[in-house]
Amino acid sequence: MLESEDAQHASRVLRLQPGENVTLFCEGEAYAAVIDSFENGVSVRVGEKLKSPEATVRVTLYQGVPKGDKMDYIVQKCTEGGIHRIVPVNMPRCVAKLEGKDDKKRVRWQRIAREAAKQAFRPVTPEIAPAVSMKQLPALLKEHQLVLAPWEDEHSLSLRSLLKEEITDVAVIIGPEGGMSEEDMAYFRESGARSVTLGPRIFRTETAGLAALIAIMTLTGNLE
Numbered sequence: 001m002l003e004s005e006d007a008q009h010a011s012r013v014l015r016l017q018p019g020e021n022v023t024l025f026c027e028g029e030a031y032a033a034v035i036d037s038f039e040n041g042v043s044v045r046v047g048e049k050l051k052s053p054e055a056t057v058r059v060t061l062y063q064g065v066p067k068g069d070k071m072d073y074i075v076q077k078c079t080e081g082g083i084h085r086i087v088p089v090n091m092p093r094c095v096a097k098l099e100g101k102d103d104k105k106r107v108r109w110q111r112i113a114r115e116a117a118k119q120a121f122r123p124v125t126p127e128i129a130p131a132v133s134m135k136q137l138p139a140l141l142k143e144h145q146l147v148l149a150p151w152e153d154e155h156s157l158s159l160r161s162l163l164k165e166e167i168t169d170v171a172v173i174i175g176p177e178g179g180m181s182e183e184d185m186a187y188f189r190e191s192g193a194r195s196v197t198l199g200p201r202i203f204r205t206e207t208a209g210l211a212a213l214i215a216i217m218t219l220t221g222n223l224e
Contacts, residue, residue: 030123054124055222058084058169060144061209064091064176065098065131070206075109079116079126081213082222086113087140088131093178098131106130134184138191144171147193150212151175151185152202154195159212162194163219170216174209 018035030050035042061078065071065088075086086109090097098105109128117125132140141147146167148159163170173180173188180188185195203211217223 030121052123053121055082055084055217055220057167057216057220057222059213059216060085060087060169060171061213062087062089062137062140062171062173063209064089064174064180064205065094065096066176066205067096071105071109072112073206074209075112075126075128076116077210078213079113079122080120081210082120082122082217083126083213085127085129087129089137089173090131090133091176091180092134092184093181094176095178096176102131134187137188141171141188141191141193143169145169147171147173147188147191148212149173149180149185149188149193149195150198150203150208151180151195153182153185154197157194157196159196159198159215160219162196163216165220167220172209172212172216174205174212177205 030052031046032048032050033044033046035044059082061074061083063071063074063086066074071088078086088098088102106128110125113128114125117123146162146169148162148170150172171193173193175184185193189195198208198211198215214223
C-alpha cells in the first residue's frame, strides 16, 4: 500500500490504472510491481528486485550558501545528477547566512529533493543537512576518502588525475557567488582538500557543483 501522497500522485497526476506495471522504490531498493487497485489508497503486487540506479560513488556537496532561490536549483539538479548529500556552508564571502533560521528552508529543500528523486527514478532521496560554519567543516571533511575544491585559480590539477577506481566517497566544496579566496583555499587544504580545475571556463555557484558532480559520475563509470 502506497502512502497517501504517493497514492494521490499515482492516481491523479500520473493517472495510472489497475494492471499497469510500475517501479516501486522502498528502503533504497527498486522493485518491479503491478497496480492492483485504487481502493483505500493504492495496492500493488511487488515482483522482482531490480538493479538500483544509485551511483557506486557517494558524492557530498558542501555548498557555500548562495543568494535568493539559487539553492532550490542546486538541490533539484544535483539530486537528478545523483548527489548523496548536500551541506550548506556559511563561508566568508556568503552574502546570505543561514545560522539559526534555516529550518523552513531545509524543509522546502528536502521536499524539492524528494520530488527530484522521484522524477529521476532514484530510490534514495539525498539528505539536506543543517548549515555549518567554516569551523565545523574540517571535522566533516575527514569522513570522506577524497575532498575536492574546484577553484578558478587552479590550472593544472584535474578531476581525472585524482579519481581512482577504488574511490567510493567524494566531497566537493563549492564557494558562493563571490567565490573562494586564497585564505579560504588554504584553510580547505589544511583540512585535506585538493584544489582542482573544472577547465578554462568559470561556472556560476549554482552550476559549479552540478558540473563537478556530472564529471565525477562520468569518470567513475556511473553515466555509462
